[in-house]
Amino acid sequence: MTEALTISSTPVSDPKQIEDLTLLKEVASRTAGVSNLEMCIQCGTCGGSCPSAVEMEDTPRRLFAMLRAGMREEALKSNTPWICVSCYHCVVRCPQNIHIPDVMYTLKTMAVDAKLVQDSTAPDFSQTFVDMVEDYGRSFEIGLASRHYLKHFPLRLTNMVPMGMGMLSKKRMNLTPTRIKNMKQLKAILKRAKELEAEQ
Amino acid sequence: MTENMIENTSSNDGQEKIGVYVCHCGTNIAGVVDVVQVAEWAAKYLKHRGVVIAREYKFMCSSLGQELIEKDIKELGLNRVIVAACSPHLHEKTFRTACANAGLNPFLCEMVSIREQVSWVHTDKAAATAKAKAMISGGVERVRHHVPLEPMTVPINPATLIVGGGIAGIQSALEIADAGFHVYLVEREPSIGGHMAQFDKTFPTLDCSACILTPKMVDVGSHPNITLLTWSEVEKVEGYVGSFTVTVRKKARKVDEELCTGCGICQEKCPKKVIDNVFEAGLGYRKAVYTPFPQAVPNFPVIDVPNCTYYEKGTCKACEIFCAPKAIVFDQQDQILTLKVGNIILATGYDLFDARRMTNYGYGRLPNVFTSLEMERLFNAAGPTNGNVVLRDGKTTPQSVGIIHCVGSRDKNFNNYCSVICCMQSLKFAHLVHERTGATVYNFYIDIRAAFKDYDEFYQRVLEEGTLFVRGKVAEVSDVPRVESEKGKLIIQVEDTLIGKQRRIPVDMVILSAGLEPRKDSKETARTFGISCSANGWFTEKHPKLDPVATMTEGIYIAGCAQGPKDIPASVAQGAAAAARVLGKIEQKAVALEPIRASVVEERCSGCRICNGLCPFNAITFHEDRMVTEINPALCQGCGTCVAACPAGAITGTGFSNDQIMAQIEGLMMLNVEPEPVAA
Amino acid sequence: MSDYILYPGCSMETGARAYYDSLKAISKPIGLNLKEIDDWNCCGATEYFGISKTPAYALIARNLALAAEQAANGTRKVVAPCSACYLNLAKADHYMREQPKLGRQVNEALAAGNLSYKPGSLDIHHLLDVIIYDIGLDVVEKNVVRPLKGVRVAPYLGCMVPRPDYDHRWSDHDLPVELDMLLKTLGADVVDYPLKTECCGGHMPQISPATAFEMLRRLISVADERDTDVMTTICPMCQLNIDGYQGEMNGFFGTNYHMPILFFTQLMGLAFGIDPKELGFGLELVSARNVLDAIGVKAPPETPPAPPRRPRKPEGLPMPTPLANPQIETLKKEVTK
Known part of the structure; x- marks a missing residue:
């Protein structure tokens, strides 16, 4: 009789995992808007809809399951958020209205913060883009392209000569950056925004 | 908290002797509200308001609890009772009966809901206890103004109206008619049978749908106790339980039912072919004069006026020419019938989710995407292809078929509920496709819900037959190939969630297991009959567990899919259950109506008519001659809407008079309860 | 003339110069009066969100704040010809409303530049949306020569x-x-x-x-x-x-x-x-x-339209009729008008 009343508890091998059961909440709370992330029913509409799913190590659905399971390191190491093209096919089809691309953005920021990014191509591109914007208030294609391609795709440069020359000769790329007038204001706003982000 | 303070506005004149009974409801109430303290407080601080005894008890609704009340009434001469427990929806009847047993008029008993309105919705124990006290104080003040009431008795008309001639309505009709009472069965299509008549096989036993349904249809058609009104719709319902007056429009069939022999020559000779969007689900044709299917009951045809050449051009008359008994009546008019019934059963069924709304599945754009109802017709030997499973070209047998579950169901973009039948229906399709074509069959599912008797066994059988199951909600169906092997196929793009990879599966045919939706006009129907429905449009039952076929309106019952998605066995069970409820009512011969109802003080009524449109039970009539409003006491359900709306305060309710309400509010206000701090 | 506040976005001045040129050329005939947001900045494209959330939204919101200031003296309608720009503006506006905390933080950041933006105060559209649903296809049709x-x-x-x-x-x-x-x-x-x-x-x-x-x-x-x-x-x-x-x-x-x-x-x-x-x-x-x-000049000789074919006897199984979309029906009516 006593046997029936005993509840056998499976030992958790990694005690850290218990702590990380907050991971899903953390991701949801760091995401802009109401992500509905906790509502996932694992149906796979996102992974089925994704035009770049083939390149992903984990489908979005699987990634969300990993977040639930508290697999912080594995989830943040995944290349999935970096392969997301923000096409929003998954969002409009998701039966649970989960803001999937916005969750992907959050995971990118978390991966960068945690220094768990495996391939620096995408984060470098984003960072270079953002650097330019923070310097000039506008994007600066040729600066961005030359810096990015030299570092990550030096071999592609020869193939890209015709395009680059075409873009330049047709004045579709400026050789010098355009700067907004009130750069001081933008810098002050971004500085304060970064402080607020760090406080969270 | 100044909880023990009761301002003495007017002392009790000693006429009222009130007993207060506070229920623990196990820990449901006692877990949050300090019931012992509440009872002690009531005994002490409400004494001057007429409370002579206050008790708490673990379960007031138990027989011992009821005995406590009965004993006190007899021994202490209580003439008012307050039971502070659950919602009156649950146990008002119990305690009223207890009072009546002890010789007290049951309407001198008042319930205070300290469970639904206090313990279940608060966490702060002190504040909840204070609120319970305030509510009891209000109840005591109110009950002092109660007067003894006598229920009204009305005789029950033994005839019953059943709306909807699908399997649920058929079952109800036969049960009641077999018991010897008259039934009017109203069906809007030309024949009874409903969706079940369209099906080929039924899961999980694979009975032929028509074979098990048509005998019942024939019974209905020939039953002496059933008046069958097909091609008819209910337009108006007046009256109340026991004596409803129902107006039915019997649409002109353009065929004399007395003369027609159902020989079918008219259909044969009619030159006008029309796509049959109802019975054949748009997949087949019928004539402009038609019976929907060969076993139709009744088997008199109808003329489809908008599509008939005669009505368009004034010529043709092929049907009339060939009709030997001269049964075609081109100028036949709609008939308005008035039926007198005591009870009503609504079994109006469902509509199929319109799969064209999910554009990513391509229905309506990609020819070889079919809906579940279209498939039923394709499988059916009496269907447009004589049971051959072929592509839209009408001849090619598919080599591979993908069946998609949950189309429009479990999806916040469309319907957020599970349509219940689709899993089993999809498994049935898998089996039938396999059996008829030998094609490779894929089932794309989120979860397999095969939860009733012999259902999971059927799933096992379909697995055994080699159906390929892919767990994942399909993202899209496309006809744009990416590789050679996809050319000329429909490509189902899906994440196979069990392997975590996106797959593109080329197939010849796609079947969409579309969900069930309330009838497009279900909200209108609910209004006509004075019952309520959910936001989606499903009719709302009186209690989801304990009273699943009754509605909040006495004398009106619901059965089948009108109440929510369900399969055939469940629809039949509900049809029979509703019939049993009706028979119970009929056997009572008379019904006691709650005396809680509103009435108009004519002198005060300004004739503004604000209340006129508000009554959910159609109990209000306006007298143009006297410019005053009157409330039919038999129709009024005492909901109080009109009382609250009347700007002149001319409407008052027995059982909820303005005096009573004001006294209750005063009672509530006597106790200064601090608001519960809002959780951060 | 319909007045709009224009948010061109970076590429309109470089890579998509043809878009800007052609937009300027057609705006007059269709009655589109565009006024650029003064000193607008980049919207951050899809890049900034992946680096840091609050700065990304603050960057977008500076444009919204500037546009709202401009809107005080006229139209509150904003048009963006670039899809990413449009979405970013719309998204910032939407999420600042949906998640008040984000709205507060973004406004706190904007305050450092003496700006503020109350979500919902602008009406943000993509250019195609404006042309179809505001200008109308009838106006477009009139201009086709x-x-x-x-x-x-x-x-x-x-x-x-x-x-x-x-x-x-x-x-x-x-x-x-x-x-x-x-x-x-x-x-x-x-x-x-x-x-x-x-x-x-x-x-x-x-x-x-x-x-x-x-x-x-x-x-x-x-x-x-x-x-x-x-x-x-x-x-x-x-x-x-x-x-x-x-x-x-x-x-x-x-x-x-x-x-x-x-x-x-x-x-x-x-x-x-x-x-x-x-x-x-x-x-x-x-x-x-x-x-x-x-x-152009070398227009191909006009081929006479094929005579209408007699509707053939339906072959195979009928197809469902397309779903009636009231939005499309209105547009169709507009064209035939």
Whole structure:
């Protein structure tokens, strides 16, 4: 009789995992808007809809399951958020209205913060883009392209000569950056925004 | 908290002797509200308001609890009772009966809901206890103004109206008619049978749908106790339980039912072919004069006026020419019938989710995407292809078929509920496709819900037959190939969630297991009959567990899919259950109506008519001659809407008079309860 | 004249100069009065969100705040011709409302630059939305003097305008018909292009070229199979990827596609009879000269329309009728008016 009343508890091998059961909440709370992330029913509409799913190590659905399971390191190491093209096919089809691309953005920021990014191509591109914007208030294609391609795709440069020359000769790329007038204001706003982000 | 303070506005004149009974409801109430303290407080601080005894008890609704009340009434001469427990929806009847047993008029008993309105919705124990006290104080003040009431008795008309001639309505009709009472069965299509008549096989036993349904249809058609009104719709319902007056429009069939022999020559000779969007689900044709299917009951045809050449051009008359008994009546008019019934059963069924709304599945754009109802017709030997499973070209047998579950169901973009039948229906399709074509069959599912008797066994059988199951909600169906092997196929793009990879599966045919939706006009129907429905449009039952076929309106019952998605066995069970409820009512011969109802003080009524449109039970009539409003006491359900709306305060309710309400509010206000701090 | 606050976005001045030129050229005839947001900044594209949330939204919100200041003296309608710009503006506005905490933080950051923005105070639209639902196809039709007869155009919208579609403005998420109807109004022969809202790859040419080239191949090959003369788009990024990377993609797969892509405003201008030079023609890398040829001096002899075929006896099983979409029906009426 006593046997029936005993509840056998499976030992958790990694005690850290218990702590990380907050991971899903953390991701949801760091995401802009109401992500509905906790509502996932694992149906796979996102992974089925994704035009770049083939390149992903984990489908979005699987990634969300990993977040639930508290697999912080594995989830943040995944290349999935970096392969997301923000096409929003998954969002409009998701039966649970989960803001999937916005969750992907959050995971990118978390991966960068945690220094768990495996391939620096995408984060470098984003960072270079953002650097330019923070310097000039506008994007600066040729600066961005030359810096990015030299570092990550030096071999592609020869193939890209015709395009680059075409873009330049047709004045579709400026050789010098355009700067907004009130750069001081933008810098002050971004500085304060970064402080607020760090406080969270 | 100044909880023990009761301002003495007017002392009790000693006429009222009130007993207060506070229920623990196990820990449901006692877990949050300090019931012992509440009872002690009531005994002490409400004494001057007429409370002579206050008790708490673990379960007031138990027989011992009821005995406590009965004993006190007899021994202490209580003439008012307050039971502070659950919602009156649950146990008002119990305690009223207890009072009546002890010789007290049951309407001198008042319930205070300290469970639904206090313990279940608060966490702060002190504040909840204070609120319970305030509510009891209000109840005591109110009950002092109660007067003894006598229920009204009305005789029950033994005839019953059943709306909807699908399997649920058929079952109800036969049960009641077999018991010897008259039934009017109203069906809007030309024949009874409903969706079940369209099906080929039924899961999980694979009975032929028509074979098990048509005998019942024939019974209905020939039953002496059933008046069958097909091609008819209910337009108006007046009256109340026991004596409803129902107006039915019997649409002109353009065929004399007395003369027609159902020989079918008219259909044969009619030159006008029309796509049959109802019975054949748009997949087949019928004539402009038609019976929907060969076993139709009744088997008199109808003329489809908008599509008939005669009505368009004034010529043709092929049907009339060939009709030997001269049964075609081109100028036949709609008939308005008035039926007198005591009870009503609504079994109006469902509509199929319109799969064209999910554009990513391509229905309506990609020819070889079919809906579940279209498939039923394709499988059916009496269907447009004589049971051959072929592509839209009408001849090619598919080599591979993908069946998609949950189309429009479990999806916040469309319907957020599970349509219940689709899993089993999809498994049935898998089996039938396999059996008829030998094609490779894929089932794309989120979860397999095969939860009733012999259902999971059927799933096992379909697995055994080699159906390929892919767990994942399909993202899209496309006809744009990416590789050679996809050319000329429909490509189902899906994440196979069990392997975590996106797959593109080329197939010849796609079947969409579309969900069930309330009838497009279900909200209108609910209004006509004075019952309520959910936001989606499903009719709302009186209690989801304990009273699943009754509605909040006495004398009106619901059965089948009108109440929510369900399969055939469940629809039949509900049809029979509703019939049993009706028979119970009929056997009572008379019904006691709650005396809680509103009435108009004519002198005060300004004739503004604000209340006129508000009554959910159609109990209000306006007298143009006297410019005053009157409330039919038999129709009024005492909901109080009109009382609250009347700007002149001319409407008052027995059982909820303005005096009573004001006294209750005063009672509530006597106790200064601090608001519960809002959780951060 | 309809007044709009214009948020052009960076690419309109560089990579998508043809878009800006043609927009300026057509705005007068259709009565579109555009006033640029003074000293606007980059919207951050899809890049800033992945670096840091609050700064990303603050960057967008500076534009919203500046536009709102401008709106105080006139229209509160904002139009963005670039899909990513449009979505970012709309998204910031939407999420600042949906999540008040984000709204507060963004405003706290804006305060450092003496700015503020109350979400919901602007009415944000994409250019195509404005032309279809505000200006109206009837106005467009009135301006058509040189119908694009015989030019087979594949309508390509890309992702970010029909999705996520916070305000439910579009007729469909996958196959919206608005651009098709505009092109029909211009007299073009509209290609049934099922990939009209598939992704062009976005920034993938910079991240994972193989992924990007495959996505481009799908888009270009399907257009090519359907005898498309020219694709048309509503997004600078889509134009850049299909136009700029087509050569590299051809090299990658060993294919030889030549699929020009123009902005829809260029085609509008052309149909309005405006000089192609004013419309930025020739700025594309994959030449769209064929379009000019098709409607220009060397217009092909008009072939008489085929006699209407007698409806054949229905063969096979009937198809369901298309779902009635009130939005589309209104548009149709407008065109035939």
